[in-house]
Amino acid sequence: MNVEPAISLIRVNKTFDNGTLALKDLNLNIYQSEFISLVGPSGCGKSSLLRIIAGLSSASSGKIQWSNNANQKEIAFVFQEAALMPWATVTDNIRLPLKLAGVPKKAADYSIKESLDLVGLSGFEQAYPRQLSGGMKMRVSIARALVTSPKILLMDEPFGALDDITRTKLNDELLALWSHKSWTVVFVTHNIYEAVYLSNRVIVMAARPGRVVADITIDEPLPRNEEFRDSQAYSAYCRKVASELSKAMN
Amino acid sequence: MAKLKSKKFLSLDVIAPILVGVTVLLIWEISVRMTNTPPYILPSPLLVSKTLITDWNILFPALLITLKITVAAFMTAAISGLLIAMLMAQSKWIEKSLYPYAVVLQTTPIAAIAPLIIIWLRNNTFAALVTCAWIIAFFPIISNTTFGLNSLDANLSDLFRLYKASRWQTMLYLRLPSALPYFLAGLRISGGLALIGAVVAEFVAGTGGANSGIAYQMLIAGYNLQIPRMFAALFMISMLGILIFILLSTLSNLILGQWHESSLRRE
Numbered sequence: 001m002n003v004e005p006a007i008s009l010i011r012v013n014k015t016f017d018n019g020t021l022a023l024k025d026l027n028l029n030i031y032q033s034e035f036i037s038l039v040g041p042s043g044c045g046k047s048s049l050l051r052i053i054a055g056l057s058s059a060s061s062g063k064i065q066w067s068n069n070a071n072q073k074e075i076a077f078v079f080q081e082a083a084l085m086p087w088a089t090v091t092d093n094i095r096l097p098l099k100l101a102g103v104p105k106k107a108a109d110y111s112i113k114e115s116l117d118l119v120g121l122s123g124f125e126q127a128y129p130r131q132l133s134g135g136m137k138m139r140v141s142i143a144r145a146l147v148t149s150p151k152i153l154l155m156d157e158p159f160g161a162l163d164d165i166t167r168t169k170l171n172d173e174l175l176a177l178w179s180h181k182s183w184t185v186v187f188v189t190h191n192i193y194e195a196v197y198l199s200n201r202v203i204v205m206a207a208r209p210g211r212v213v214a215d216i217t218i219d220e221p222l223p224r225n226e227e228f229r230d231s232q233a234y235s236a237y238c239r240k241v242a243s244e245l246s247k248a249m250n
Numbered sequence: 251m252a253k254l255k256s257k258k259f260l261s262l263d264v265i266a267p268i269l270v271g272v273t274v275l276l277i278w279e280i281s282v283r284m285t286n287t288p289p290y291i292l293p294s295p296l297l298v299s300k301t302l303i304t305d306w307n308i309l310f311p312a313l314l315i316t317l318k319i320t321v322a323a324f325m326t327a328a329i330s331g332l333l334i335a336m337l338m339a340q341s342k343w344i345e346k347s348l349y350p351y352a353v354v355l356q357t358t359p360i361a362a363i364a365p366l367i368i369i370w371l372r373n374n375t376f377a378a379l380v381t382c383a384w385i386i387a388f389f390p391i392i393s394n395t396t397f398g399l400n401s402l403d404a405n406l407s408d409l410f411r412l413y414k415a416s417r418w419q420t421m422l423y424l425r426l427p428s429a430l431p432y433f434l435a436g437l438r439i440s441g442g443l444a445l446i447g448a449v450v451a452e453f454v455a456g457t458g459g460a461n462s463g464i465a466y467q468m469l470i471a472g473y474n475l476q477i478p479r480m481f482a483a484l485f486m487i488s489m490l491g492i493l494i495f496i497l498l499s500t501l502s503n504l505i506l507g508q509w510h511e512s513s514l515r516r517e
Binding site: 051054055075079080081085087096097100101 | 411414419427430
């Protein structure tokens with residue numbers, strides 16, 4: 001892991017138009033190839049923080065530094081909902097980022113195929129979103145994020161709306177992808193188990209005002225599997241995150 | 251099983267309104283006969299259908315002329331409505347400055363301004379009639395399309411911002427497709443209104459000569475107390491209105507069939 005952070009947030013503040021203080025003096029270093037989860041109660045500003053990193057929203061004050069190897073152009077964002085265009089096929093949905101960037105069709109077709117294979121959607125190229133289940137839609141959404149070969153993946157509770165079985169499956173698939181692509185992932189969730197299972201680091205946030213209250217390194221080798229889910233270490237980490245979280249909520 | 255069910259519904263869809271229609275016509279026919287109502291007060295349905303056949307050579311060409319006005323007004327309304335809505339979607343400023351005038355045009359009674367338009371365009375009656383019908387027909391398209399262009403999925407618009415989509419790309423790939431169902435719903439309303447506009451304009455204009463439409467035929471028939479012919483003409487206008495609605499609904503279902511909620515059946 002590099003010593004210099006890929007992204008540094010320095011004393012970031014965010015105040016909404018209605019006067020709510022969403023983030024207060026937030027400092028956070030995100031290192032390259034790190035899988036980092038933000039957990040916290042609703043209203044702790046974890047989604048706001050992600051949107052600020054993505055450039056979808058701006059900080060009221062403070063600074064965001066990007067290292068030389070990382071920049072805002074190489075990010076991809078996965079939303080809580082799949083956010084697919086209902087009028088377009090799976091292929092055309094995944095093609096969108098390339099089309100907007102003006103990538104020639106032939107090169108685009110190649111990337112789309114690769115992306116479809118990665119998330120296991122081959123055979124569904126011509127399907128429309130309404131024909132897919134929630135888990136499949138989220139796969140399309142992830143494929144769309146991957147099609148530009150991003151270095152940084154920002155995910156805003158991407159599996160929040162899915163059932164547990166699908167969520168577990170997609171967690172494993174995401175980890176497998178991450179381990180051979182070595183992206184930097186910032187993952188927002190309110191699910192402690194998911195956060196511990198996936199991450200190198202879990203950042204616990206508290207609300208009113210939104211701030212970081214704990215930074216827990218999950219010192220276990222990656223990728224992980226079912227064995228890890230049954231291990232003592234996993235339960236211990238989950239308990240630790242849970243206790244920090246309950247402290248944060250008081 | 252599902253097929254059987256839909257077939258049953260389909261037959262109910264068809265049989266029920268036909269049953270009502272036949273009953274009403276029967277009561278109408280019988281009461282006209284029993285009360286000996288003269289045809290210049292209320293013609294019986296049988297007499298109306300006879301007149302429809304005997305006067306077909308007068309009425310049908312007139313209907314075609316009205317249809318021509320309707321189609322021209324509808325096309326103009328669809329294109330101008332779409333373009334104006336796209337222009338208004340460019341900025342809140344443009345929308346706020348133009349929209350009230352669209353409303354003013356819509357709320358001005360067409361019968362009141364039709365004579366003016368006919369005077370201004372006195373050299374071209376066809377254009378005058380089309381203009382009147384257009385004024386009535388274009389508002390639903392503007393208002394629906396504007397609404398559609400502005401009702402974007404929040405996440406999708408974020409996605410377009412994230413990938414630095416240009417204004418034009420956002421219009422083409424996000425806003426226009428989002429607005430399509432609304433635009434098509436606007437077309438469906440506007441088709442019927444274009445016909446109403448054409449008929450009202452013909453009434454007001456009262457144009458004679460070789461190129462007179464069905465409404466003018468109705469007017470003349472009324473003057474001559476040929477009430478059965480009036481009814482026959484009225485019947486033809488209604489049928490044309492229904493036909494326009496069916497055509498536009500079919501078009502809408504064809505276009506949206508693959509993806510939009512409104513045209514889906516639960517599987």
